[in-house]
Amino acid sequence: MTKITALFFGPAKDFTQGExxxxxxxxxxxxxxxxxxxxxxxxxxxxFAEYIYNSCGxxxxxxxxxxxxxxxxxxxxxxxxxxxxxxxxxVEGDELTxxxxxxxx
Amino acid sequence: MLICPDLPSKSTKAGQVPHTHCFICKLGPxxxxxxxxxxxxxxxxxxxxxxxxxxxxxxxxxxxPGAGAVVYFGGTTRDSFGDREVVSxxxxxxxxxxxxxxxxxxNEAITKFKDFRGQDSVQKVCICHRLGTVPVLEESIVIALSxxxxxxxxxxxxYILERIKESVEIWKSEExxxxxxxWKENGKEHEKVQI
Numbered sequence: 001m002t003k004i005t006a007l008f009f010g011p012a013k014d015f016t017q018g019e020x021x022x023x024x025x026x027x028x029x030x031x032x033x034x035x036x037x038x039x040x041x042x043x044x045x046x047x048f049a050e051y052i053y054n055s056c057g058x059x060x061x062x063x064x065x066x067x068x069x070x071x072x073x074x075x076x077x078x079x080x081x082x083x084x085x086x087x088x089x090x091v092e093g094d095e096l097t098x099x100x101x102x103x104x105x
Numbered sequence: 106m107l108i109c110p111d112l113p114s115k116s117t118k119a120g121q122v123p124h125t126h127c128f129i130c131k132l133g134p135x136x137x138x139x140x141x142x143x144x145x146x147x148x149x150x151x152x153x154x155x156x157x158x159x160x161x162x163x164x165x166x167x168x169x170p171g172a173g174a175v176v177y178f179g180g181t182t183r184d185s186f187g188d189r190e191v192v193s194x195x196x197x198x199x200x201x202x203x204x205x206x207x208x209x210x211x212n213e214a215i216t217k218f219k220d221f222r223g224q225d226s227v228q229k230v231c232i233c234h235r236l237g238t239v240p241v242l243e244e245s246i247v248i249a250l251s252x253x254x255x256x257x258x259x260x261x262x263x264y265i266l267e268r269i270k271e272s273v274e275i276w277k278s279e280e281x282x283x284x285x286x287x288w289k290e291n292g293k294e295h296e297k298v299q300i
Binding site: 007009010011014059062097099100101102103104105 | 180197198199201202203205234245246266269270271272273274275276277278288289290291292
């Protein structure tokens with residue numbers, strides 16, 4: 001069983017009806033990032049998963065993950081083919097943060 | 106409890122101690138409405154706050170006997186965007202990541218801008234960013250720094266601002282007189298995200 005927290009900021013909350021945080025549960029003892037995006041798509045729609053992948057940074061436990069992205073805009077199905085997503089693993093208690101393009105300063 | 110006098114005036118001033126010895130600043134996190142970077146010290150002051158920013162305090166912090174220049178930037182809420190009247194901006198942040206990024210950028214500037222002898226020119230840096238609602242005319246960000254010579258000071262201040270706008274984990278919502286609001290994105294016109 002893996003329980004992780006996902007945090008949303010700024011325009012990401014336009015997809016989550018204003019929710020800033022959610023808990024995701026998985027049967028396995030660890031979960032790859034592509035499956036986390038699938039879980040988020042179930043909860044908030046595929047467009048959200050596309051927005052995260054195409055436009056946002058993703059941090060796990062406050063560290064940005066590095067993804068190999070070959071094209072500017074991917075559909076949800078194309079996203080699920082991304083090997084680098086499958087290689088990032090989250091475990092119980094991990095925190096994933098969706099970082100939309102910033103508007104600081 | 107001994108805390109430094111830089112914290113909001115509502116705090117108990119049980120004693121006057123520098124940031125580095127302040128019980129609250131050492132903890133790093135929340136004290137009422139202000140959050141300090143744990144890396145703060147005599148030459149670096151980085152914080153987020155929902156209180157109005159005090160530009161003079163930032164300038165006073167960075168002044169240094171070895172510095173010939175003090176450079177200040179204040180970003181204020183403008184009353185319009187295109188043809189829409191703006192009444193306020195609202196900011197939210199991932200506070201730990203934003204503080205960490207601001208410290209990183211400050212250190213980048215200190216390392217990058219050297220004088221003609223190759224020595225660090227930037228002496229002290231202060232960056233504060235406001236969170237919550239910022240009405241027109243009020244600052245959402247203050248950057249102040251001191252440098253040995255003016256050239257590196259100007260360049261470092263511009264560098265810091267541009268790097269902040271690229272990467273610091275803070276988001277701004279623009280609120281209009283007609284009741285609408287949009288999330289902004291640095292570097293591009295940002296329409297409400299299509300869902």
